[in-house]
Amino acid sequence: MATIYEVSEAAGVSLATVSRVVNGNSNVSQKTRDKVLSAMESLGYQPNTIAQSLASKRSNSVGILVSELHGSFFGNMMSAVELELRESGKHAIITAGHADEEKEKQGIEFLLSRRCDALILHVEAVSDEYLIELDKKKIPFVIINHKIEQLSDRCFYLDNEEAGYIAAKAVIEHGHKDIAYITGPALKEDAQLRLAGHKRAFDEAGIAMKDSLLVEGDYKQEGGVEGLRTLLNQKESFTALICANDEMASGAMSEAREQGMELPSELSIIGFDDVIFSEYMYPGLTTINNPVTTMGRMAARWVLKNVYDKKISEIQNKFDPKLVVRDSLATIV
Amino acid sequence: MATIYEVSEAAGVSLATVSRVVNGNSNVSQKTRDKVLSAMESLGYQPNTIAQSLASKRSNSVGILVSELHGSFFGNMMSAVELELRESGKHAIITAGHADEEKEKQGIEFLLSRRCDALILHVEAVSDEYLIELDKKKIPFVIINHKIEQLSDRCFYLDNEEAGYIAAKAVIEHGHKDIAYITGPALKEDAQLRLAGHKRAFDEAGIAMKDSLLVEGDYKQEGGVEGLRTLLNQKESFTALICANDEMASGAMSEAREQGMELPSELSIIGFDDVIFSEYMYPGLTTINNPVTTMGRMAARWVLKNVYDKKISEIQNKFDPKLVVRDSLATIV
DNA sequence: CTGTTAGCGCGTTCAT
DNA sequence: ATGAACGCGCTAACAG
Numbered sequence: 001m002a003t004i005y006e007v008s009e010a011a012g013v014s015l016a017t018v019s020r021v022v023n024g025n026s027n028v029s030q031k032t033r034d035k036v037l038s039a040m041e042s043l044g045y046q047p048n049t050i051a052q053s054l055a056s057k058r059s060n061s062v063g064i065l066v067s068e069l070h071g072s073f074f075g076n077m078m079s080a081v082e083l084e085l086r087e088s089g090k091h092a093i094i095t096a097g098h099a100d101e102e103k104e105k106q107g108i109e110f111l112l113s114r115r116c117d118a119l120i121l122h123v124e125a126v127s128d129e130y131l132i133e134l135d136k137k138k139i140p141f142v143i144i145n146h147k148i149e150q151l152s153d154r155c156f157y158l159d160n161e162e163a164g165y166i167a168a169k170a171v172i173e174h175g176h177k178d179i180a181y182i183t184g185p186a187l188k189e190d191a192q193l194r195l196a197g198h199k200r201a202f203d204e205a206g207i208a209m210k211d212s213l214l215v216e217g218d219y220k221q222e223g224g225v226e227g228l229r230t231l232l233n234q235k236e237s238f239t240a241l242i243c244a245n246d247e248m249a250s251g252a253m254s255e256a257r258e259q260g261m262e263l264p265s266e267l268s269i270i271g272f273d274d275v276i277f278s279e280y281m282y283p284g285l286t287t288i289n290n291p292v293t294t295m296g297r298m299a300a301r302w303v304l305k306n307v308y309d310k311k312i313s314e315i316q317n318k319f320d321p322k323l324v325v326r327d328s329l330a331t332i333v
Numbered sequence: 334m335a336t337i338y339e340v341s342e343a344a345g346v347s348l349a350t351v352s353r354v355v356n357g358n359s360n361v362s363q364k365t366r367d368k369v370l371s372a373m374e375s376l377g378y379q380p381n382t383i384a385q386s387l388a389s390k391r392s393n394s395v396g397i398l399v400s401e402l403h404g405s406f407f408g409n410m411m412s413a414v415e416l417e418l419r420e421s422g423k424h425a426i427i428t429a430g431h432a433d434e435e436k437e438k439q440g441i442e443f444l445l446s447r448r449c450d451a452l453i454l455h456v457e458a459v460s461d462e463y464l465i466e467l468d469k470k471k472i473p474f475v476i477i478n479h480k481i482e483q484l485s486d487r488c489f490y491l492d493n494e495e496a497g498y499i500a501a502k503a504v505i506e507h508g509h510k511d512i513a514y515i516t517g518p519a520l521k522e523d524a525q526l527r528l529a530g531h532k533r534a535f536d537e538a539g540i541a542m543k544d545s546l547l548v549e550g551d552y553k554q555e556g557g558v559e560g561l562r563t564l565l566n567q568k569e570s571f572t573a574l575i576c577a578n579d580e581m582a583s584g585a586m587s588e589a590r591e592q593g594m595e596l597p598s599e600l601s602i603i604g605f606d607d608v609i610f611s612e613y614m615y616p617g618l619t620t621i622n623n624p625v626t627t628m629g630r631m632a633a634r635w636v637l638k639n640v641y642d643k644k645i646s647e648i649q650n651k652f653d654p655k656l657v658v659r660d661s662l663a664t665i666v
Numbered sequence: 667c668t669g670t671t672a673g674c675g676c677g678t679t680c681a682t
Numbered sequence: 683a684t685g686a687a688c689g690c691g692c693t694a695a696c697a698g
Contacts, residue, residue, distance in 0.1 A: 054384055
């Protein structure tokens with residue numbers, strides 16, 4: 001690998017001048033610029049990004065923490081982030097937090113030790129206090145899918161309350177009155193918000209929510225299986241089931257069929273997130289769109305703009321959920 | 334951020350000694366080691382990985398190229414790789430090649446410019462010649478899901494021929510005789526191998542393959558839809574359909590239902606890869622396991638062993654496919 | 667076992 | 683507009 005020094009020698013100029021043309025900086029006469037450029041060309045010179053980083057105190061890398069690398073949720077986000085960053089010559093360092101507080105902290109520490117210029121965090125377990133504390137350390141970071149008031153311009157999130165509202169409303173508008181609900185873990189903010197939206201729609205329609213039709217799930221497939229089983233084991237009957245995410249909806253579907261129910265005629269099911277396999281399910285799952293891709297892109301743009309001083313115009317923080325209509329929601333006649 | 338120099342001062346030792354204890358290297362007396370350690374502790378010292386890289390000519394980063402970050406296939410692989418690397422203090426830089434020759438080359442160039450110590454490549458479009466050429470540049474890399482004879486110890490791949498054989502054999506053993514097949518793109522090596530295995534099973538069973546029951550797909554869902562449509566539009570009838578991957582199987586399932594067919598009684602379907610949503614399909618898709626997770630782990634281990642000199646015992650290059658039994662393959666009576 | 671010293675490749679003042 | 687020189691934080695001989 002040729003160094004900047006060899007280039008300067010070949011071009012008959014100083015090291016500083018080469019550095020200038022490499023960085024497109026300041027003023028260099030066209031003539032010397034050409035000399036340098038052709039020297040670079042013939043030597044196949046490629047700047048050593050590590051040396052650049054050391055000298056400039058910029059690693060040009062941004063760390064990404066997601067709860068899982070696999071699964072159907074984060075791929076789209078990472079994809080958007082990577083694309084956006086690479087277009088600006090930055091790179092993404094990824095790591096997983098496994099939705100565990102300790103592991104998330106370790107992941108963040110790891111990324112920090114890598115001297116990332118910024119962090120894009122999709123945390124699930126870490127506390128707001130930890131993040132606010134992290135903020136004091138002058139390490140730029142953004143948060144995906146969670147809103148912290150003090151850091152709101154750096155949070156990119158779905159309006160989960162509205163999402164819950166839309167889902168419930170769609171079900172109600174299809175004529176359902178007896179509606180069961182499998183929530184997410186009570187501790188999780190998005191689960192609470194979705195439930196709140198759910199209640200708002202019920203209030204608005206003048207339908208009473210029955211506690212017996214409300215069970216807590218774990219956001220996993222198994223939670224849907226068990227949730228439906230629990231619901232079926234009490235006396236209250238229902239014609240529709242809202243699941244706080246698609247995984248649970250999937251589990252509920254299997255269990256429903258296991259119980260010999262016809263879908264969606266005997267039971268309508270609606271999910272949340274519109275993960276990749278939702279359209280592959282049978283019947284196709286009607287669900288609420290969770291625009292992770294766009295959120296990822298926005299997060300990357302925030303970093304580009306605020307950390308790397310790129311000119312970027314529009315950055316959107318709050319995202320609106322949309323109903324994705326497929327076949328799992330039937331109309332009651 | 335404290336530097337190694339400040340630590341050396343605080344501990345009253347030389348810079349080199351601090352470096353030694355940081356790297357757990359050579360011999361340092363327990364007493365001075367303790368002094369240094371406590372100095373590091375009280376200063377909150379964290380080595381600057383970039384400076385380490387510059388001096389040691391090791392970036393401690395390995396580049397990963399996959400065709401897509403999203404989708405259900407690579408998440409598991411990346412997950413395994415990241416986990417394995419992080420345990421050794423290395424990090425993963427990811428990028429996507431989008432199954433396009435030019436973009437794959439750009440991706441590789443990008444990773445190289447990042448001074449990765451090694452590359453883990455899941456390429457789809459780039460030629461063997463390109464990779465062999467790349468190999469001459471002394472940049473260590475491994476290849477996932479593709480075998481190149483000259484580089485075979487650094488290739489981690491599924492025995493695709495065997496996979497095709499197992500799938501066809503399973504179908505045949507279920508009593509099917511009229512079996513249709515939607516292949517992958519004729520250009521792709523894995524598609525050819527799977528087809529070859531398919532033929533072997535037919536030969537072994539003394540069943541003739543009918544050209545009219547063989548159509549080429551594109552590995553995408555739509556390819557399954559169109560493939561089945563084409564198959565249905567010719568006179569030859571069939572009771573089972575083998576799809577060269579799960580995405581196409583999914584498409585074929587939708588189309589079959591669209592045509593009013595009962596699954597699996599009127600049409601058995603089997604896929605390849607066992608991607609994440611296969612178990613969510615209805616009926617659950619019987620398919621062939623593609624151990625990408627393990628391959629990812631092995632690839633990472635190869636790098637750890639051969640690039641970072643970690644002691645690692647077993648590394649497996651060739652992987653055997655296994656039948657994953659679910660409900661989409663019915664028995665002909 | 668420990669310290670000195672010379673790079674690693676580049677960015678960035680400061681002069682000129 | 684260009685060059686000289688120093689520093690980024692650390693590793694790696696080489697001495698001692």
